[in-house]
Amino acid sequence: MLEQVNPHYQMDMVCADMNLLELNRVSFRYHSDSSLVLNEASLSIRKGECHCISGPTGSGKSSLLNLIVGCLSRPFEGELHIADGVVLGLVMQDPNVQFIRQSVGAEVAFALENLAVPYDLMVGKVQAALRRVGLYVSLDMPIEQLSLGQKYRLMIAAQLVYEPDILLLDEPWAQLDDMGVDELMSVLRLLKSDNVAIVLVEHNPAAFSDLVDHFWQLKDGRVTSGCFQLAPISFTRPGYVPVGKSVLAFEPFEFCFEDQSPLFVCHDHLELFEGEIVALVGDNGAGKSSLLKSIAGIQSNVRALPLAVLGKQPRLGIFGGELGLLLQRPNRQLFENTVLEEMQFSLKRFGLPLENADRLLREMGLEDLKFHSPHTLSYGQQHLVALASLASLKPKVLLLDDPLAGLDQAFYCRVWQVLVSLSQQGTAILFSSHRQMNHMPVTRSWQLSDGILQSEQGFMDCMNAG
C-alpha cells in the first residue's frame, strides 16, 4: 500500500512544517578590512511562504541571495542550512545577462540538458514551464524578440523547469514596467499557491505587499523584521524658465526601424526648451532608448526623422560638449583610474575648466571619493559619477536613458538635485522612464503609449498660461 503513495506527496507531508532554508547568525564581508555586509543575519523560509527583504541600494541584498545560492567567492561565518532535497532557483536583476541560449525552447531546456533528460521528454517539460508563467510563444522564437517582462517570465520558466522549492528574485521591480510587474505578480501568486517559497529582495517592497507574508529589512548588515521605510522626500522644483529658446524640435513623424512597420507615431510638433526637465514615459520596448539615441545622432538603423537639435540634424560628434547622453548601465563608460580623472576626461577633451570637476564633486557630496577608482564604487555611486562627468560640461541638451532605474530613493534624490541644478543653469533635460513620474515635478511629460507619442501638460504650461 505504501508503495502506491506518491513519494512527492510523502515528502510534502514531512516537510510541511519544516524549514526549507535557514540562516543562523550569518556574517559576511568582501574584504578582511571592510565592514560587514551581513552581520549575524538570521532567517528561515518554509514551503509556500513569500519573504521580501528590503533595504537601500548597496545594503547587501544581492550578496545575501548570492550567499544563499552558494555563489560568493569568500567564506562566511554562521550557519546556512538547506534541507535535504530542496532545490533553489535564482532570477538575477537583469535577465538579459542570464540567457545562455538564443531561442525560448533552448533556454528553458538548458537545465534539462544538464540533467540528461532525454529529448523526447524535454518538450513536454519545457511547454509546461512556459505555461506556468503564462508565456505562450513559439519554442523557436528568438529571445531578443521578447519584451523585458516576457524575458523575466522566461527566466522564471527556465528555473521552474527543474521544479525548485524556493525561487529567489533580485529586484524585479526596478527593471520591469507596471505591466511587467502585474504579469510577474500573477505568476508569483500561482507559484505560491503551488507551495513554492519565494524570496524577493527589493528596495520598493510596497509593490509586492499583496503577495508577501514576511517583510524583512536589511540595514547595516542586520536583518530585522519589518519593511524598509522610504524617507519622505520632497523634490525641488526647477525654477521658472520662460518659454523662449528651443533646443530640440520635432515635426510630426513616424518612428520606424529600416524595413519595419512604425514603432510609434507622433502627430504633434514637439519642442524642448532651455531649462526644461521633460520626462519621456513609456513601457519597456516602446522605443524610448532608440528615440534618445536618434536625438543624439547615434541610432543608425532608423528612418530619418524631421528633427533639429540645436538647429542641426543630429550626427555623431557634431555637438561637442553641448549635448550629453547617459545610456542605461552608465558604469559602462567608466575607465579612468580615479573619479577625478573620470570627471576631467571630457573637460580636457572639450577644453573646459578642470575646476568644474572639483566643484561638482563638492556640490554632490562625492569629494571623499575623488581619488577612489570608479570601479570600486557601489552601483549608485558609479551612477552618480557617470552623471556628474556629463553635468560638469554644463551641456545645452542632456539626454538620460532611464537614469533612475535601480536606484533607491536616497540616490534618486541626489540625481534629481543634479538635474535641477543643471536646469537652473539653462540645460534642457530629457530623460526616459518606464514609470509615470507623477511624484516628480518635471516641467512636462512626453507620453509614449499605444504607439503614439504625445506631450502632456506639466506645471510649466500652467505657469506660462497664467
Place this chain on the structure above:
Amino acid sequence: MRVKGRHKATKYRGAAGFDYHRLESTATQKSSYVTAASLILVLILSSAAFLIPDRYLPGLILCEMLLVIHGVYRRGNPGVIARVFIVQLIITMSLYYLIHGQSQLAQGAVAVLRILLAFIPGWWLSITCAPERIGEVLTWVLPVKWAFVIAASISLLPYMTVELREIYHIQCLRGARISPKALRDPRNWSELINCVIFPLLIQLLKLSRQIAVAAQLRYFGKSKQPTHWR
C-alpha cells in the same frame, strides 16, 4: 550545505506523440550532421585563407561569395563584413605604410583580403547554425565544458557587438578622440584601447561571470553526458 534534490527534475513524465518525436528526432539528427559538415567547411575555408598561394585566391573568393549570398538569403547582415573590411583596410594599410612605405602596399592589400576571407566563413556559420547545435557537435570531439564555452562565446557575439557599439558612441559623445578621422593618427589608438576596449573587457568579464553563475545554478556540469535540445 550544497543544494541537493536534483532527482526531482529527472523524474520523467509520460511522453505523448511518439511518432512525432521520432520524426523530429531524425530531422534534428540530420541537422546536427549538417552543422558538423558546416563546421568542417568553415575550418577548411578559414585555414585556406591563410595557407593557399596567391594564385588560388580567386577560387577561394568565388567559394566565399556563395557563402555571402547564402548568408544574406538567411537574413544575415552583409554590413558586418563591410565594416570588418574597412577597419582591417585602414589598420593594416596604415601599418604597412608606416613600416614598409609605399612599396609594400600591394602586399598589405593581399593581407587584408586574406583576413576578410578568413572572417567570412565564421560570419556565415553564425547565421546558418544555432550556437547550441554547434555546442552539441563540438561535444563529439571536445570535453562538454569546452564545447559549452565555445558555443556560449558564439552566442555572446551579437550582445558584445551591441555593447562595443554603445560604449564607442558614449565615449565619442564624451569627446574621446576615436572617430574614424581621429583614428587616422596612430597616437589616438591608445585612447580607443583605454576608453572602449578596456570597458568592454570589464563588461565581458562581468557578463561571463554572471553566465557562469546562471549555468552553474542550472546544473551545468552535473552530467558527463548531457542531452541536447533540438
